[in-house]
Amino acid sequence: MIHILRSEIEGLSLFNNKKVIFDLVTEKNVTEEDVVNGNxxxxDELIDKLNTIALVGSNAxxxxTQLRLIKMVISIFLSLDSLNDFExxxxxxxxxxxxxxxxxxxKTLYKVESSVEKTATGDFAFTEETIYSKKIYPSHKKSELFSFDLSKRGQQELLRRSSLPSEMKAFLRDDDTIFSTVVRKIMNNKVQDIxxxxxxxxxKNKLTTKDTIPVEYIKYFDPSIESIRILSKDxxxxxxxxxxxxxxxSAIQVPLIELSNYLSSGTIKGINLFIDIEKTLKNGGYLIIDEIENHLHKSIIMNIIQMFANTLNKNGATLIFSTHYSEIIDMVPRTDMIYVATKEGNLIQLKKMSQVLGExxxxxxxxxxxxxxxKLDNTPTYKDLKRVRSKLRSSISETASENNGGASK
Known part of the structure; x- marks a missing residue:
């Protein structure tokens, strides 16, 4: 299994300093309880991967956007999708x-540097890529995990796109990464969508699966339903x-697109989620959920988070989700699992809660x-609230004046 530990993207129009860093490893001390509980x-002796990552912030x-970016990175460099699949x-x-x-x-850390440009036709193309590798030894410091020095033992440049033999370049598309050579070798060419x-x-409120739906999943969300069976799967x-x-x-037959007339939004979303959770836990992959609170009770959200933080998650799957609700964040045990999204001017800023809080x-x-x-600049300001109240007050006063004027005529 190949794990992504960190992603840095530079050249982002809407982000502060045109850059974002997304870490999937711990930065705070890790206790044995954290490991045993599955947090x-x-x-590796030096590497503890986070099993849950939450993004919290107010609207806009x-x-x-950050969820889409991390999905893009994992898909291109591990599932070997192409750059232009994300146009x-x-x-x-x-x-x-x-x-x-x-x-x-x-025991090997890979650093993949990839430069990309937009072509005249509007497509993406890699212009240069370099892969470095570093053997991880017990003597290494955790604080220097992502530092590379090719003069040191066990560190080397593995591959450079511009230096590939012409016969390799002939089969390599401009929008496919050269890291595919490493992934295919490690995975014995059995690359999967993780x-x-x-x-x-x-x-959206529709069932996304055509597979058999386990009755256990159905009854968890709606005990009044005995079964749901997909007909004409093809x-x-x-x-x-x-x-x-x-x-x-008795059983009824309804078009799939009309299922929401018979099942609640929460039941449909929950069934979709549980099927995706099962797939993710099986292959140790990544499940990305936007606005996890939509249509779901808090107790269900807590149970979903716990599925990634216990012995069920033996393959090291990762749950990445966003939420508007700060109460949900109390279900996440560590502050280095939480990213706080804010706006500085018109630019997006993403920081770990542990970094923002500091001491x-x-x-x-x-x-x-x-x-x-x-304190973390993640909520609407009091000034903004005062403006809203002032606008409401003036609108209500105008309406009252109009009504009084109409009554006197």
């Missing part, structure tokens, strides 16, 4: 931009029918209270 997965602070993100980047990604497998995202399903979604059997009632990062403080206090 982190120890993949870039949470969804919908073109507006996020300047004409030239750069990835620096760090991956780990079997990232599942629910980003575009935030405001048909397109708009022509697919579903058989639904309710408790003490004030204490276990006796509820994370939700810190977030709601406004």
């Amino acid at each position: 982190v997965k120890r993949i 602070t870039g949470k969804t 919908n993100l073109a507006d996020q980047f300047e004409n030239t931009f750069r990835f620096t990604n760090y991956f780990y497998n079997a 990232v599942i995202d629910e980003i575009d399903m935030t405001n 048909a397109p979604s708009e022509k697919t029918n579903v058989e639904v059997t309710f408790k003490n009632d 004030e990062d204490r276990n006796d403080k509820k994370k939700s209270e810190v977030l709601l206090s406004g």
Whole structure:
């Protein structure tokens, strides 16, 4: 299994300093309890990978954009999708931009530097890539994990795109990464799609699977339903029918696209999520959920988070989600698992909660209270609230004046 540990992207139009860093490893001290409870997965003596990462912030602070970016990175460099599979993100980047990604497998850390440009046709193309490797030894310091020095033992440049033999270049597309050679070798050419995202399903209310739906998943969300069976699985979604059997009632057949008339939004979202969770836990992949609170009770969200933080998660799967609600953040055990999204001017800024709090990062403080206090600049300001109240007051006064004037005529 190859793990992504860190991703740095430079050349982002809407981000502060045109850059974002997304870490998937711990920065605070790790206790044995953290490891035993499954909050982190120890993949090396020096490396503890976070099993859950949360993004929190108010509206329009870039949470969804960041989820799309990390999905893009994992898909291109681990699932070996192409750059141009993500042309919908073109507006996020300047004409030239750069990835620096760090991956780990079997005592080896890989650093992949990738320079990209937008071509005259609007497509993405790699202009240069370099892969470095570093053997991880017990003598290494955790603080220097991502530092590379090719003069030191066990560190080397593995591959450079511009130095590839012409016969290799002939088979390499401009929008495919050269890291594919490393991934295919490690995975014995059995590359799989290890990232599942629910980003575009935030405001959609439809069943996304045509597989058999376990009755346990159904009854967890709605005990009144005995079974849901997909009919005509090979048909397109708009022509697919579903058989639904309710408790003490006969089965009914309905079009898949009309299922929301019979099942609640929470039941449909929950079934979709549980099926995706099962797939993710099986392959040790990544599940990305935007606005996890939509249609789901807090207790269900807590159970979902706990599925990635116990012995069920033996393959080191990762849950990455966003939320508007600070109360949900109290379910996340470590502050270095939490990114706080804010806007500085019109630019997005993403920082770990542990970094923002610094010396004030204490276990006796509820994370939700810190977030709601406004100390992290993640909530609407009091000035903004005063403006809203003033506008409401004037609008109400105008309406009252008009009504009084009309009554006197």
